Amino acid sequence: EADIYQTPRYLVIGTGKKITLECSQTMGHDKMYWYQQDPGMELHLIHYSYGVNSTEKGDLSSESTVSRIRTEHFPLTLESARPSHTSQYLCASSAYATNEKLFFGSGTQLSVL
Amino acid sequence: KQEVTQIPAALSVPEGENLVLNCSFTDSAIYNLQWFRQDPGKGLTSLLLIQSSQREQTSGRLNASLDKSSGRSTLYIAASQPGDSATYLCAADSGGGADGLTFGKGTHLIIQP
Numbered sequence: 001e002a003d004i005y006q007t008p009r010y011l012v013i014g015t016g017k018k019i020t021l022e023c024s025q026t027m028g029h030d031k032m033y034w035y036q037q038d039p040g041m042e043l044h045l046i047h048y049s050y051g052v053n054s055t056e057k058g059d060l061s062s063e064s065t066v067s068r069i070r071t072e073h074f075p076l077t078l079e080s081a082r083p084s085h086t087s088q089y090l091c092a093s094s095a096y097a098t099n100e101k102l103f104f105g106s107g108t109q110l111s112v113l
Numbered sequence: 114k115q116e117v118t119q120i121p122a123a124l125s126v127p128e129g130e131n132l133v134l135n136c137s138f139t140d141s142a143i144y145n146l147q148w149f150r151q152d153p154g155k156g157l158t159s160l161l162l163i164q165s166s167q168r169e170q171t172s173g174r175l176n177a178s179l180d181k182s183s184g185r186s187t188l189y190i191a192a193s194q195p196g197d198s199a200t201y202l203c204a205a206d207s208g209g210g211a212d213g214l215t216f217g218k219g220t221h222l223i224i225q226p
Contacts, residue, residue, distance in 0.1 A: 006156075040218065042219075043204075043216040045214070088154075091156075098144055106156045
């Protein structure tokens with residue numbers, strides 16, 4: 001059983017608000033990722049980290065930012081939410097070696113009005 | 114750039130049938146191929162990971178095969194059950210960092226009781 005947690009599960013907010021999506025894992029994984037997924041579409045990588053103080057942008061342009069101050073914690077922040085940010089956000093982690101399985105959290109469904 | 118295609122996009126079969134889900138990828142230089150299951154509104158659960166040097170992996174009623182030369186992987190589900198209803202996604206890992214993982218759009222599977 002994977003131990004990776006995302007909060008909140010659902011979030012409805014107004015345009016212009018600052019939000020932080022939380023992601024924590026208790027498996028000691030070095031690699032952590034944020035994906036964005038729209039209904040019926042493939043996952044798109046928006047941010048990833050290989051360890052503490054390491055963050056990179058993924059292949060999908062995003063106005064969000066991330067931080068990795070502790071191994072277990074990888075929060076994603078939107079400074080000013082817009083309706084175009086409405087989507088499901090999935091956090092994942094894996095061990096550092098090649099050919100390691102990817103473990104996902106349950107996701108945060110974000111709706112920006 | 115790696116592209117991953119899953120056919121069919123949706124499939125509905127009676128309970129008890131054996132079925133095959135298909136995944137194709139354009140770049141055969143992959144480290145591994147993972148199959149995931151996603152329940153509605155949830156994150157992904159890793160089912161099987163096939164390394165590039167392997168031909169297949171089995172877990173219970175699931176069997177995944179990999180043919181790198183033809184750029185194909187199949188997920189075989191034996192004796193399907195209503196609880197198998199979900200969306201099944203495959204992802205090819207082309208290496209080169211976290212953005213080396215490319216997901217398909219998934220096959221939405223419904224098992225009729």
